[in-house]
Amino acid sequence: MNIVPEPGPLRLLAASTLVNTFGNGLWMASSALFLTRSVGLSVGQTGLALTLAALVSMTASVPMGYVADRRGPRGILVAGLLALATGTAAMTLVDSFGAFLLVALPMAVADAAQRAARGAVIAGAVAPDRRVYTRAYLRSLTNVGIAAGAACAGIGLVVDTRAAYVSLILGNATTFVLAAALLSRLAPIAPTPAPTTGPRLVALRDRPFLVFVVLDGLMATHFGLFEVALPLWIYLRTDAPHWLIAVLFLVNTGAVVLFQVRAARGTDHLGGAARASRRAGFALLIACVLFAASGATTSAVTVGLLIAGAAVHVFGELWHAAAGWGISFGLAPADAHGQYQGAYSMGMQLGQMLAPLLVTALTVGWGTPGWLLLGTAFALIGCLVPPVVRWALATRPTPHVEEPAPATAG
Structure with a gap:
């Protein structure tokens, strides 16, 4: 595996993945303690909210993928990341179970959009015989990014104050913005026209x-x-x-x-x-x-x-x-x-x-x-x-x- 990919789509995808997954590591390591210790949700409420968000994301996956095909996947991917940045930043204002759902459920739709669009971006920006290689390379980077983010989150967990948790969350929001900025440098991928006959989905x-x-x-x-x-x-x-x-x-x-x-x-x-x-x-x-x-x-x-x-x-x-x-x-x-x-x-x-x-x-x-x-x-x-x-x-x-x-x- 080449450590630094060749210039072009793969390098941009790699850089954005490393940045974004570093933020994911910050959130994954700190979210449970933030929601329970800082926001005040019970363990049961946290589990229920995350399950509901997962169900919304799963339900929205195919419709959001259809939107990515019709509107162009690069634009939907960038928009989804920016929406996630906004939602993540809004997490710092959450103070109840209901408020968490108001933020988490729209974020689940945005996450479904960016996941589907990312796959379509790879399909449109990378030669067919390099698509699986690209996904494999990006998954390797994902583990590096998450591990690095989780390690940095450990500092905030040791401090264990609301200010520390908020700093980690805002750091995660920033990585969404940076990843979107990197992906906006990709060449646009043309949308595909809607079928004139037959089912849309x-x-x-x-x-x-x-x-x-x-x-x-x-x-x-x-x-x-x-x-x-x-x-x-x-x-x-x-x-x-x-x-x-x-x-x-x-x-x-x-x-x-x-x-x-x-x-x-x-x-x-x-x-x-x-x-x-x-x-x-x-x-x-x-x-x-x-x-x-x-x-x-x-x-x-x-x-x-x-x-x-x-x-x-x-x-x-x-x-x-x-x-x-x-x-x-x-x-x-x-x-x-x-x-x-x-x-x-x-x-x-x-x-x-x-x-x-x-x-x-x-x-x-x-x-x-x-x-x-x-x-x-x-x-x-x-x-x-x-x-x-x-x-x-x-x-x-x-x-x-x-x-x-x-x-x-x-």
């Missing part, structure tokens, strides 16, 4: 693509393993030292930064992307088996199993991400990348909403049988993706040519 009528979105969303529940289930499993069901949780997060983050681009090779055509999804499913199965085994061992063996499971899990994560990009780009009509990217993001959001309850109930609540059931489900989902992709290809009016793109240096 074609992504919602594309049954095989929607089946893929659901499968991909169910696979995405594996993110909840690291965020929720595994820390609780280590704390409650193993004798591993609690500091190992931080080590496993470092393993995951570092591997994404170092290997995401390499793991994405071969997924810029549909056949390779479908096979990567199958590999991801079996890797996640192996990881679940290793995590389950750690509950019946002691000391160094437990630590070794957990580290091995984390290493295998992250490769499942890398293949899963790359497969989703390749399939979502490869199945989208040229005039509907915005709404197809919006629909693809719906699956990820579905997985994020299901994950905390589902994976925790299966793993921590049920123990070893739950781990094995979850791993088997991941493998089955991965095996279902290739036939669904073949079904989708069979429904396309113009056959796709399944030829691997030339290898990309990375």
Whole structure:
């Protein structure tokens, strides 16, 4: 992977991603404490508000993608980031549950718009055989930016005053503005005309693509393993030292930064992307088996199993991400990348909403049988993706040519 990308769209996308995700790290590390300690929301209110915002964002994804296609994705991406900057700054004025919803729900719509538009910008600004590489490169930078932002947020968390939290939030708002300014330097991407016949939201009528979105969303529940289930499993069901949780997060983050681009090779055509999804499913199965085994061992063996499971899990994560990009780009009509990217993001959001309850109930609540059931489900989902992709290809009016793109240096 080239550390500094070549001049052009990728460099602008990379710079804006690094700036924006630094701000995301500031918010992710401080938002829970800000909302509970400074605003005064209860834990239940915070969880409810964030869930409602996620539902609004998921519902708005395809319509906002349609708007990006019709109006031009670069403009919608910039407008969405500026709207998020405004909403983030308004967070400093929130003093109640109702006020938080008044700010958070419009922000959810803006977030849906910028997510869908970002995918369409990549589709319009980057050559087809470089789209998956671009998404992989940007995901590596995302982890760098979030880690750096979270580290800086630690200063505010130590101070633990309202002024410190407000400073972090305004810092996040500033990064949205800076990211929008960088992206405004991209060449405009021409809007596509609305279809004269047939449905407008074609992504919602594309049954095989929607089946893929659901499968991909169910696979995405594996993110909840690291965020929720595994820390609780280590704390409650193993004798591993609690500091190992931080080590496993470092393993995951570092591997994404170092290997995401390499793991994405071969997924810029549909056949390779479908096979990567199958590999991801079996890797996640192996990881679940290793995590389950750690509950019946002691000391160094437990630590070794957990580290091995984390290493295998992250490769499942890398293949899963790359497969989703390749399939979502490869199945989208040229005039509907915005709404197809919006629909693809719906699956990820579905997985994020299901994950905390589902994976925790299966793993921590049920123990070893739950781990094995979850791993088997991941493998089955991965095996279902290739036939669904073949079904989708069979429904396309113009056959796709399944030829691997030339290898990309990375």
